[in-house]
Amino acid sequence: MTLYAEIATLIAEGRAFVLATVIESAGSTPQKPGSKMVVLEDGSLRGTVGGGAIEFQIIEAARQLFSAPERTRTLETHLTHELGMCCGGRMKVFLEKHEAPMRLTLFGAGHVAREVAALALHVDFRVTVVDARPEWASSERFPGCEVLLKDPADHARALSSDARDCFCVTTHDHPLDQAVLEALLPKPSAYVGVIGSRRKAERFRMRLEAAGVEAAALERLRSPMGLPIGALTPAEIAVSIVAELIQVRRSASPRK
Amino acid sequence: MTLYAEIATLIAEGRAFVLATVIESAGSTPQKPGSKMVVLEDGSLRGTVGGGAIEFQIIEAARQLFSAPERTRTLETHLTHELGMCCGGRMKVFLEKHEAPMRLTLFGAGHVAREVAALALHVDFRVTVVDARPEWASSERFPGCEVLLKDPADHARALSSDARDCFCVTTHDHPLDQAVLEALLPKPSAYVGVIGSRRKAERFRMRLEAAGVEAAALERLRSPMGLPIGALTPAEIAVSIVAELIQVRRSASPRK
Structure with missing residues (x-):
């Protein structure tokens, strides 16, 4: 070699x-x-x-x-x-x-996750997708990504992260989103975001507070995630999220 | 049929x-x-x-x-x-x-234009690319786009536009960028942006003013174009520009 x-x-x-x-x-x-x-x-x-x-x-x-x-x-x-x-x-x-590329872990393998994965790969993130549903979390739908067929909340609890980890939470189920966030927010990370409306965001903050997530950890949560560009379709939402991920990456290492 | x-x-x-x-x-x-x-x-x-x-x-x-x-x-x-x-x-x-998709016309067919074209097509813009250089402005490099082998300034002067037209100026040459902008800024448009640093932007504004472009037209110019996410690579710059284009499109027609 x-x-x-x-x-x-x-x-x-x-x-x-x-x-x-x-x-x-x-x-x-x-x-x-x-x-x-x-x-x-x-x-x-x-x-x-x-x-x-x-x-x-x-x-x-x-x-x-x-x-x-x-x-x-x-x-x-x-x-x-x-x-x-x-x-x-x-x-x-x-x-x-x-430098090692930043890792993006997507919890949930739905339509938005698929678009985010493809665009994030294109701008040099390493991408992992976690979903328990084999019909969604397949290598065919996520070429170039690490695909984990696991319960997203179990994976969130088990993983060890550092200050260069990015997490996007987009499961098919609000309680599952919340369980994933409860596990992720106390861990080190560069980015933790959850998809959803401003109303869902407020509800989530209240529930996470009630579940005992500390204020400092809660401040990490980006919700609604993505830059506010009025995105509606999965492809547009992916642009808004990946733009925010680039912003985080470039502010963390301006010269990279 | x-x-x-x-x-x-x-x-x-x-x-x-x-x-x-x-x-x-x-x-x-x-x-x-x-x-x-x-x-x-x-x-x-x-x-x-x-x-x-x-x-x-x-x-x-x-x-x-x-x-x-x-x-x-x-x-x-x-x-x-x-x-x-x-x-x-x-x-x-x-x-x-x-609604008819918004048209994005790219003046200049370089690396950034190529990335912008692919991502803009993916989020449903119709894309036209104009460059006089056949080795850059080819259908192979811009699949799915209308490719015009013409001088960008000539095309800018000749085209008729409406309030749904988006223009991104990224030619290989600053005087050419400026000639294109002089022609585009007085025309109706949803977006006119030129690539470049904040310093280039300031210089351009001064030169366009000196060239007789009116203040109201000059206000249309987005320069540096793209959302300020710290983008550096062509793929990242494309995300920042297309995010801004989506923002413009969605604010123009919130329900689309």
Whole structure:
């Protein structure tokens, strides 16, 4: 497998990594311009730029880049002076961070979810769909998505999330919507939305409060979800929701 | 050709029409429930619900519906009393208006235009693309769109528009963008937007003002176009623009 094939696999798997490319070298250096290495978040590697102290320095710079606001960085190394390497020479390395795509989990596999899934995939979210009904939650209806044939509330309770998770709740049943929200709202997330009218939204807030969801968690709820563009059809509603998801993603990582 | 095939053709051609369906009939009526007739804006017909005074009444009701805010209407006719028809009986007719889809004309056939075209088609705009460059403005790149291999500024000057026309200006060249806008802004439209940064927007406003575009026309310009969701990639930018187009369409005809 070439390094590019490995990179393609990492992207398909939704994994974050930093790609380091030698862009200049002078004197006696272990690697020539174009040499590449991939550094994963756990420090593991694909490819090499020569090993030893210089590789260690690149790995360190890559790990710093993972948590830095910028997406790229250029690293200059003077092999002899700074690193005590005997081969001499100078290398410039370009580092580029590839963040893992944000995951969108759709609870409910109805008409709106199908449109949201297709459009969200198109703008590079990874998409998971959860519904217990096999006639709705099928790979045919959701190509390119992870499809889980499970009760949405069970999945919501069991999942562990982080601040980059997006959740859209659109099940076929209001009590089920509510059970899913009760489980999701206390968990970390970038976005939790539920489909429905302004009236349904108010009712839901009251019921969730009554069910003991704390005010801080309740503030996370976007309901009605989607930007207020007057959307009516499933395809239009998907545009309004995915526009809001992009807004959340871009405000979270403006340079991505 | 069945009436449904004729309706499908009208929709494909982007034409407005009212479909009249007999939903109840009692006594001696010329047509039974399910009978259908299509009325076009010019009063021409497809199908029939029996001819004569009753058909005349339905055509009149349909023509009123074209300019009414509501989308549907039910018409009850007592054939004997009101219409002086000898056959007697009573008919209830359901009228449904199908508005012509709004037309979106894209000036420039680049990457963003391609994404906008596909998404706008998906949410039921009719899409025309204008670009003089055959390698960009091809039917392969814009399936389902009308593709015009013309200079965008020439087309902008020549076209006649109405209050339901949407224009997105995304040519490969700023002076060309400006020439297109100079031609479009004085014409009637629902939407005129030009792609670009806030700085480009300010420069454009100044240049258009200097070129003699009147203040009222200049106010029509949406620049930067698209909802402010932080969109960066062509696919994301398309979501922001189409979301704005839906907003304009839905605010123009809330019940559509």
